[in-house]
Amino acid sequence: MTDTNVETEKPMKKASKLPLILGLVLALVGGGGGFFAVYTGMLFGNEPTDTASTESQDTPYDALPDVGYVALAPFIVSLTSDGTASLLRFSTQLEVPSEHLEEVERVKPRIVDVLNGYLRALSAEDIESPDALVQLRAQMLRRVQIVTGAERVRDLLVMEFVLS
Incomplete structure (x- = not known):
């Protein structure tokens, strides 16, 4: 009887860590991409205008009040x-x-x-x-x-x- 028990028991397989690692990598990439999009103004930001940047370069300082x-x-x-x-x-x-x-x-x-x-x-x-x-x-x-x-x-x- 002991021989049959040993043969029927199969060792338990360990769960794969691939889905956990893949989920963590995707969360980090998504979070970094979201931060970059908000920080650079691609999302929820004002559209930069070329005229504003060229005007600020033309006049380096505002005149002091008199x-x-x-x-x-x-x-x-x-x-x-x-x-x-x-x-x-x-x-x-x-x-x-x-x-x-x-x-x-x-x-x-x-x-x-x-x-x-x-x-x-x-x-x-x-x-x-x-x-x-x-x-x-x-x-x-x-x-x-x-x-x-x-x-x-x-x-x-x-x-x-x-x-x-």
């Missing part, structure tokens, strides 16, 4: 917060279109007054947060634009901002 700068005298403002006083040293320049330089120079005392009043109203806690300079700059630019007119001052550049 602006001037009006420097304001440095401010030293005392900040009060819970009885302790801190000092803020602040200096700024205004970016002004060249045609409005003289007009902004004439109202410079009013600009200094507005900025000084705003800075005196601040406490040390208002200035110590990480995004405080961005908010303060926007607030001061808006106040300056109200005094001078929105088209006369383009930007307020903070040159010095020291809290001690």
Whole structure:
């Protein structure tokens, strides 16, 4: 009986790894091809135009805007917060279109007054947060634009901002 059992049992065949390897290779090739098509703009991209590329080669740089700068005298403002006083040293320049330089120079005392009043109203806690300079700059630019007119001052550049 033992002889018949041995003859009837056949060794199990291992499953072929060819379909697994073939599937993995096709997935990698398909993924790479899809990435290439999207990355180069063949799919979901804008059609490149020849005129845009030749125009950018003809003009290497855009002309800088015709602006001037009006420097304001440095401010030293005392900040009060819970009885302790801190000092803020602040200096700024205004970016002004060249045609409005003289007009902004004439109202410079009013600009200094507005900025000084705003800075005196601040406490040390208002200035110590990480995004405080961005908010303060926007607030001061808006106040300056109200005094001078929105088209006369383009930007307020903070040159010095020291809290001690």
